[in-house]
Amino acid sequence: MEKKTDPKKEAIRLTKLWQQYGPNTYPLDLDELVSGAILTSDFSDNLIIDRQRFDSFEGSLVRTNGTRKWTMLLNSQVRNGRRRRFTFAHELGHFMCHRELRNKFEDSEESLNDFRDEIENEANTFASWLLMPANLIRNEFGSIQWDTEALREIGNRFECSLQASALRYVRLSPKPIAFVVSRDGMILWAVKSETAPYMASYCFGDELPEGSHAVSCHQNGEVGTERQAVGPVWNDLRHAFESQYFDQSGQGYQYTCIEFQ
Numbered sequence: 001m002e003k004k005t006d007p008k009k010e011a012i013r014l015t016k017l018w019q020q021y022g023p024n025t026y027p028l029d030l031d032e033l034v035s036g037a038i039l040t041s042d043f044s045d046n047l048i049i050d051r052q053r054f055d056s057f058e059g060s061l062v063r064t065n066g067t068r069k070w071t072m073l074l075n076s077q078v079r080n081g082r083r084r085r086f087t088f089a090h091e092l093g094h095f096m097c098h099r100e101l102r103n104k105f106e107d108s109e110e111s112l113n114d115f116r117d118e119i120e121n122e123a124n125t126f127a128s129w130l131l132m133p134a135n136l137i138r139n140e141f142g143s144i145q146w147d148t149e150a151l152r153e154i155g156n157r158f159e160c161s162l163q164a165s166a167l168r169y170v171r172l173s174p175k176p177i178a179f180v181v182s183r184d185g186m187i188l189w190a191v192k193s194e195t196a197p198y199m200a201s202y203c204f205g206d207e208l209p210e211g212s213h214a215v216s217c218h219q220n221g222e223v224g225t226e227r228q229a230v231g232p233v234w235n236d237l238r239h240a241f242e243s244q245y246f247d248q249s250g251q252g253y254q255y256t257c258i259e260f261q
């Protein structure tokens with residue numbers, strides 16, 4: 001029977017191996033995790049990491065026909081190191097959780113961002129839990145105020161993209177906070193913590209709300225990371241603090257960190 005492994009449990013298991021029996025250093029060294037913690041534990045499958053230039057994908061995982069040997073192909077042409085790292089962790093997620101399901105996985109930028117596909121979603125969850133363990137985030141960033149400065153610190157600490165860092169941090173936080181990604185004044189996606197209130201502007205295609213610092217920065221071309229108090233613009237009743245960050249990669253992303261009062 002085909003069996004699938006829970007990506008969260010698997011990420012926690014590897015995190016324990018790394019933290020208790022491994023070097024316990026972060027940013028996590030994925031190569032060392034694979035060669036040390038994974039391949040030397042009670043494991044019948046073999047995994048080789050191969051970095052090359054590819055045109056059609058960012059990462060891939062392939063079984064050698066009829067064997068328990070797997071090769072992970074990572075595209076060295078991808079320039080952003082944090083993205084290469086996340087792809088590595090994503091492919092490792094397929095290896096740890098999905099290798100009984102298929103003999104081949106191939107990931108382009110599109111599939112890496114496909115939140116509707118269960119398998120891709122699981123590999124992303126595995127990657128973010130592995131690269132950004134909950135215990136470290138709580139210990140080191142549990143009491144910070146949520147703004148783009150904090151977000152950059154989290155990204156640097158774990159060598160993850162700001163989007164991946166924000167997603168992980170906000171979902172873990174007990175405080176009423178949110179993170180909004182927009183472009184040209186329109187929301188692409190957003191995430192809020194469990195204790196955050198209802199937000200009228202939250203979904204793909206919603207406009208940034210009138211009166212928000214986010215919309216004024218967008219309209220006036222201001223580049224502000226300073227934390228600013230705003231009125232009840234994200235929620236009808238709750239005031240909030242906002243700070244903005246404009247991504248420099250040429251994609252035109254605007255990031256807004258929101259902390260409700």
Ligand SMILES: [Zn+2]
Pocket residue numbers: 090094105106107111112119120123
């Ligand atoms: Zn994938």
